[in-house]
Amino acid sequence: MKDTEATLDRSELEGASPGGRSPTAMALRRLFRSHTAVAGLAITGVLVVTGLLAPWIAPHEYWRISREAVMQAPGAIPGHALGTDELGRDVLSRLVYGAQISLLLGVGATGVAVVLGVIVGAVSGYFGGWLDSLLQRVTDTFMAMPTMLVAISVTAIMERPTLASLFLIMGFLSWTTVSRVVRGQVLSLRENDYAVAARSLGAGDGRILFRHLLPNCMGPIVVLATLLVAGMILFEAGLSFLGLGVQPPYPSWGRMLLDAKPYMEESPWLMVYPGAAIVLTVLGLNFFGDGLRDAFDPRMKV
Amino acid sequence: MPGETILEVKDLRKHFPIRRGLFGRTVGQVKAVDGVSFTLARGETLGLVGESGCGKTTAGRTLLRLLDPVTGGSATFLGKDLFAQRGEELRRTRKHMQIIFQDPYGSLNPRMTVESIVGEALQIHGVVSDRKERRERVQGLLREVGLDPVRHITRYPHEFSGGQRQRIGIARAIALDPEFIMCDEPVSALDVSIQAQIINLLQSLQERKNLSYLFVAHDLKVVEHISHRVAVMYLGEIVETAGSGELYRNPIHPYTKALLSAIPVADPTVTTRREILTGEPPTPINPPAGCHFHPRCRFAEDRCRDAANPVPVYEVGEGHRVQCILAEKEGGRIVEHRPPQNAPVEV
Ligand SMILES: Nc1ncnc2c1ncn2[C@@H]1O[C@H](COP(=O)(O)OP(=O)(O)OP(=O)(O)O)[C@@H](O)[C@H]1O
Ligand code: SF4
Ligand SMILES: [Mg+2]
Numbered sequence: 001m002k003d004t005e006a007t008l009d010r011s012e013l014e015g016a017s018p019g020g021r022s023p024t025a026m027a028l029r030r031l032f033r034s035h036t037a038v039a040g041l042a043i044t045g046v047l048v049v050t051g052l053l054a055p056w057i058a059p060h061e062y063w064r065i066s067r068e069a070v071m072q073a074p075g076a077i078p079g080h081a082l083g084t085d086e087l088g089r090d091v092l093s094r095l096v097y098g099a100q101i102s103l104l105l106g107v108g109a110t111g112v113a114v115v116l117g118v119i120v121g122a123v124s125g126y127f128g129g130w131l132d133s134l135l136q137r138v139t140d141t142f143m144a145m146p147t148m149l150v151a152i153s154v155t156a157i158m159e160r161p162t163l164a165s166l167f168l169i170m171g172f173l174s175w176t177t178v179s180r181v182v183r184g185q186v187l188s189l190r191e192n193d194y195a196v197a198a199r200s201l202g203a204g205d206g207r208i209l210f211r212h213l214l215p216n217c218m219g220p221i222v223v224l225a226t227l228l229v230a231g232m233i234l235f236e237a238g239l240s241f242l243g244l245g246v247q248p249p250y251p252s253w254g255r256m257l258l259d260a261k262p263y264m265e266e267s268p269w270l271m272v273y274p275g276a277a278i279v280l281t282v283l284g285l286n287f288f289g290d291g292l293r294d295a296f297d298p299r300m301k302v
Numbered sequence: 303m304p305g306e307t308i309l310e311v312k313d314l315r316k317h318f319p320i321r322r323g324l325f326g327r328t329v330g331q332v333k334a335v336d337g338v339s340f341t342l343a344r345g346e347t348l349g350l351v352g353e354s355g356c357g358k359t360t361a362g363r364t365l366l367r368l369l370d371p372v373t374g375g376s377a378t379f380l381g382k383d384l385f386a387q388r389g390e391e392l393r394r395t396r397k398h399m400q401i402i403f404q405d406p407y408g409s410l411n412p413r414m415t416v417e418s419i420v421g422e423a424l425q426i427h428g429v430v431s432d433r434k435e436r437r438e439r440v441q442g443l444l445r446e447v448g449l450d451p452v453r454h455i456t457r458y459p460h461e462f463s464g465g466q467r468q469r470i471g472i473a474r475a476i477a478l479d480p481e482f483i484m485c486d487e488p489v490s491a492l493d494v495s496i497q498a499q500i501i502n503l504l505q506s507l508q509e510r511k512n513l514s515y516l517f518v519a520h521d522l523k524v525v526e527h528i529s530h531r532v533a534v535m536y537l538g539e540i541v542e543t544a545g546s547g548e549l550y551r552n553p554i555h556p557y558t559k560a561l562l563s564a565i566p567v568a569d570p571t572v573t574t575r576r577e578i579l580t581g582e583p584p585t586p587i588n589p590p591a592g593c594h595f596h597p598r599c600r601f602a603e604d605r606c607r608d609a610a611n612p613v614p615v616y617e618v619g620e621g622h623r624v625q626c627i628l629a630e631k632e633g634g635r636i637v638e639h640r641p642p643q644n645a646p647v648e649v
Pocket of ligand 1: 318332333334352353354355356357358359360361520586
């Protein structure tokens with residue numbers, strides 16, 4: 001006992017900080033050193049706060065119609081900083097609630113995609129064999145689908161899709177990237193010595209998968225999820241612009257673009273604001289996602 | 303001193319299929335372990351040496367039931383058939399056999415603290431009832447391997463040096479008080495200055511807990527110090543086994559001699575005839591017929607190449623066995639005939 005204690009590296013003991021710094025904590029430190037990532041995080045933050053606090057931020061109800069104040073330019077009448085639309089509804093309020101819808105659908109659909117993708121990818125990569133072959137062919141099939149066209153057909157058949165059915169449809173059509181990445185990660189991680197060690201300790205498949213392998217795939221999953229939220233917001237805007245997504249009276253940015261189309265000449269701001277909101281949000285999420293990727297692992301290919 | 307036999311391995315075989323093409327057709331076998339027999343006593347260290355790729359890791363992991371299914375052979379561990387065990391019975395047996403890895407970086411989950419890494423086994427087997435008890439047990443284990451039980455317990459693996467990580471791996475391996483630990487080149491990746499510390503730690507743990515080690519290494523020098531007996535492996539077979547003193551004094555197999563002469567001799571006045579290993583080690587996919595070593599052996603005769611009647615195992619002295627015809631000159635008697643080998647496959 002004596003000799004082993006004597007071999008302790010004293011200097012290392014003295015110099016180190018108290019308590020452990022997890023790999024996640026270190027990744028976050030790297031994240032905050034990148035300007036674009038911080039900008040992306042800021043924009044994402046604005047989206048999230050706006051979405052969550054919409055009822056308190058919006059100056060008016062998004063559905064309040066006003067015959068007296070139709071198609072007012074920004075700043076033309078008091079109380080409507082960004083003007084009003086063809087029904088006299090406050091544009092700012094609709095933008096704010098639009099953020100809520102985007103956030104809800106973006107996160108909801110991404111949640112569905114991530115859960116599906118992680119399950120399929122983890123099972124595929126961990127168990128291998130015929131199950132893997134089968135799931136890979138299913139994934140191939142989904143990848144070969146023209147996502148937008150399928151979504152258009154399904155929502156068109158449903159006529160008035162609810163929010164829940166929208167994010168289920170969008171998520172169901174978008175899990176393949178997650179599953180591919182998770183499968184690849186699990187496939188390589190399961191040969192790792194720490195996975196072998198866990199098995200030799202008597203850990204079962206569930207424990208190895210959930211305690212050892214999946215936590216080590218979290219980096220790529222979080223990055224993919226962030227980028228997916230951006231993709232979903234665009235997806236939703238596209239569907240809504242075709243009149244197939246979020247249904248009135250909910251104000252979605254895509255729907256606002258559609259409603260503004262006939263008045264493009266006389267009231268361009270009706271298109272500019274939702275258009276800018278979409279571009280800015282998607283850009284912000286992508287910056288943030290890229291920043292996360294660089295922070296977690298610069299070599300990661302997502 | 304070594305006691306009763308706790309592990310008896312007979313004719314262990316582990317082959318990996320080589321698959322090709324779209325449908326994964328099996329086109330051949332990598333005979334990573336091809337008929338290995340040995341015994342291990344309580345408190346004993348059996349060194350297992352051989353070049354890279356000769357099947358040391360595969361042999362050890364197959365015995366730990368980490369590479370199911372086994373291709374052939376049998377093993378009795380603590381009186382029970384090791385390869386017949388399933389489910390709950392196997393899980394209980396796992397408490398008694400553990401592994402220590404070569405790579406101190408890859409063997410610890412980077413997202414777990416030392417406490418969860420070392421305490422995981424206690425949790426899996428329900429040895430501890432709550433977090434407090436687990437913490438106390440883990441602290442005790444850290445003390446045993448020479449780590450700081452208070453300051454180190456909440457840290458993550460990346461905050462440690464290679465030697466310290468290896469200690470964490472050792473603490474994890476002894477957490478359940480195993481009987482048998484396979485040490486898979488536990489010091490090969492460490493600085494020379496750290497190697498001795500880890501070897502000493504393993505030895506003092508062995509003395510205190512009466513552990514049995516299968517100690518894998520690719521050079522004889524590390525093994526000489528720690529092993530009671532040494533087995534030399536070549537292309538999936540054990541070609542020579544002896545007590546470690548006997549093996550170093552009186553090696554018989556030309557391959558053992560070659561490995562020994564690769565060890566630098568401390569005394570410059572000692573002039574031994576050096577056996578130089580020439581030629582690449584052949585692969586275990588299509589090992590040379592008969593004695594696998596014959597293409598590199600300057601004593602090879604026709605009967606060394608006979609696949610139908612491979613070179614048998616001779617015993618040349620108490621516990622000194624060798625699979626080489628040169629044993630005949632030492633008065634060796636045949637103790638085991640090797641089965642005929644299959645014709646080579648096209649790959
Ligand atoms: N999972 C596997 N699938 C196919 N072949 C394998 C597998 N694992 C090992 N092998 C092959 O089996 C042979 C023995 O490998 P093994 O890792 O047991 O050797 P080793 O003696 O431990 O070598 P090293 O000193 O490099 O660790 C090698 O030819 C290797 O390529
Ligand atoms: S059996 Fe023959 S070929 Fe093999 S090592 Fe001995 S002498 Fe050489
Ligand atoms: Mg090895």
